[in-house]
Amino acid sequence: MRTDKHKRLVIPGPVEVRPEILDAQAQWMIGHRSAAFAELFARLQDKLKQVFFTQYRVFISGSSGTGLWEGASRNCIRDDQKVLHLIGGAFSERWADVSRLNGKQVDVIEVEWGQAHTPDMVADALKKDHYDAVCAVHNETSTGVTNPIKDISAVVHEYDDTLFLVDTVSGIMGAEFRTDEWGVDMALTSSQKAFALPPGMALASVSDRVLERAKQVKNRGYYFDFVDWEASLQKNNTVSTPPVALMFALDKQLDDVLAETLESRWARHLQMRDMTHQWATTRDFGLYAQEGYRSPTVTTVANTPGIDVNEMSKFMAGKGWAMDKGYGKIKGTTFRIAHMGDMQPSELEEILSGLDEFVGV
Numbered sequence: 433m434r435t436d437k438h439k440r441l442v443i444p445g446p447v448e449v450r451p452e453i454l455d456a457q458a459q460w461m462i463g464h465r466s467a468a469f470a471e472l473f474a475r476l477q478d479k480l481k482q483v484f485f486t487q488y489r490v491f492i493s494g495s496s497g498t499g500l501w502e503g504a505s506r507n508c509i510r511d512d513q514k515v516l517h518l519i520g521g522a523f524s525e526r527w528a529d530v531s532r533l534n535g536k537q538v539d540v541i542e543v544e545w546g547q548a549h550t551p552d553m554v555a556d557a558l559k560k561d562h563y564d565a566v567c568a569v570h571n572e573t574s575t576g577v578t579n580p581i582k583d584i585s586a587v588v589h590e591y592d593d594t595l596f597l598v599d600t601v602s603g604i605m606g607a608e609f610r611t612d613e614w615g616v617d618m619a620l621t622s623s624q625k626a627f628a629l630p631p632g633m634a635l636a637s638v639s640d641r642v643l644e645r646a647k648q649v650k651n652r653g654y655y656f657d658f659v660d661w662e663a664s665l666q667k668n669n670t671v672s673t674p675p676v677a678l679m680f681a682l683d684k685q686l687d688d689v690l691a692e693t694l695e696s697r698w699a700r701h702l703q704m705r706d707m708t709h710q711w712a713t714t715r716d717f718g719l720y721a722q723e724g725y726r727s728p729t730v731t732t733v734a735n736t737p738g739i740d741v742n743e744m745s746k747f748m749a750g751k752g753w754a755m756d757k758g759y760g761k762i763k764g765t766t767f768r769i770a771h772m773g774d775m776q777p778s779e780l781e782e783i784l785s786g787l788d789e790f791v792g793v
C-alpha cells in the first residue's frame with residue numbers, strides 16, 4: 433500500500449492530493465445505474481453548482497480537460513459559422529487546434545506569451561465578423577497569466593448569438609470565478625489542477641444557451657454530445673460509465689472546499705502568489721506575466737540570473753519536491769512555481785527556503 437515517503441508535487445498539474453482524498457476513492461464500487469449512484473450524482477450537482485456559481489448544470493466527464501475542449505468546439509459552433517480563439521500561450525494555442533481538427537473555421541487574436549487579452553481587442557474583432565463562440569483561457573498555465581474574463585465577457589454579450597466559452601482548468605477553485613454573474617456560457621476544468629484531485633475527470637458548467645445551440649449543430653459526435661448528456665443528467669445519470677472513484681473523491685473535496693469557503697480559498701491563493709512574487713523579486717528573478725494579470729495559482733518565474741533549472745529540479749527532488757522546469761518554448765528561461773489546490777502558505781514557505789538553499793541566499 434501507500435508509503436508516506438513520496439515526492440510532493442509542486443508542478444502546475446497534476447497537483448498534490450491530500451491523503452484523505454486518496455482514501456475517499458478507495459470505497460466499494462457501485463453500479464452507475466443504481467439508486468446509490470443517482471444519490472451521489474444529485475449531491476455532486478448541488479455542490480458543484482455552488483462552487484461554479486451557476487444556476488444551470490455541471491457536467492461530469494470521464495476524460496481530461498482536453499475532452500471538454502473537443503466537446504465545447506463540437507457542440508457550440510454551427511457548421512457554417514466561425515469561432516474566435518484568444519491565444520496567448522501553449523494551452524490556448526492547443527484549444528484552437530482542437531477546433532480546427534474538428535473541422536471548425538477558426539479566427540484567432542494572438543498576443544505575445546506573457547501578455548493578457550483585453551476587452552478592446554475582442555470588441556474590435558466582433559465588430560468585423562460574426563462568431564458563434566469566443567473561446568478564452570482564464571488562467572494560461574504555461575505563462576502564469578490570468579485573463580480578465582469578466583470584462584471580456586461583457587463585450588461578448590453585446591452579441592446575442594455569440595457564446596462565451598472559457599477554459600478555467602487551472603483557475604476555478606483557486607482564482608475567483610463567477611460563472612453566471614460574469615456571463616460565461618461554458619466553464620470547463622480538469623480534476624488534477626486547482627480542484628486538487630487525481631487526474632481522469634473533467635467538469636463543465638453549461639448554460640441553457642449552450643444546449644439550445646447544440647441542438648442546432650448537426651454532427652456533435654458521440655462521446656461529448658451535450659444534448660445526450662443533458663437527458664441523462666435529468667435522471668441523475670451519465671450516458672456512459674463515469675469515473676466513480678473520482679466522483680467519491682470529488683464528493684469529499686467539495687465538502688472540504690465549501691467548509692473552507694470559496695472566498696477563503698481565493699484569499700489563500702492570493703497570499704501564496706504574493707509570497708512567491710516577493711521571493712522571486714528579492715532574489716533577482718523576474719516575473720514573466722504582465723503586471724496586473726499575474727495568476728493566483730501559478731507563478732512563471734523569469735530566470736534572469738540564469739540558474740540551471742535541471743540542477744535546481746534535481747536539488748529539490750532530493751528534498752522531496754517535484755518542481756517544474758518551464759513549459760514549451762520558454763522552458764529553462766522560465767520555470768513555474770505552482771501554488772495551487774490544497775497547498776498551504778506554510779508549505780510554500782518551506783519550498784521557497786529550499787530554493788534559497790539552491791540559489792545560495
Ligand SMILES: *Cc1c(COP(=O)(O)O)cnc(C)c1O
Pocket residue numbers: 445496497498499523569571572573574599600601602622623625
Ligand atoms: C492542463 C491544462 C489543460 C489540459 O487539461 P488536461 O486535463 O491535461 O486535458 C487545458 N488548459 C489549461 C489551461 C491547462 O492548464
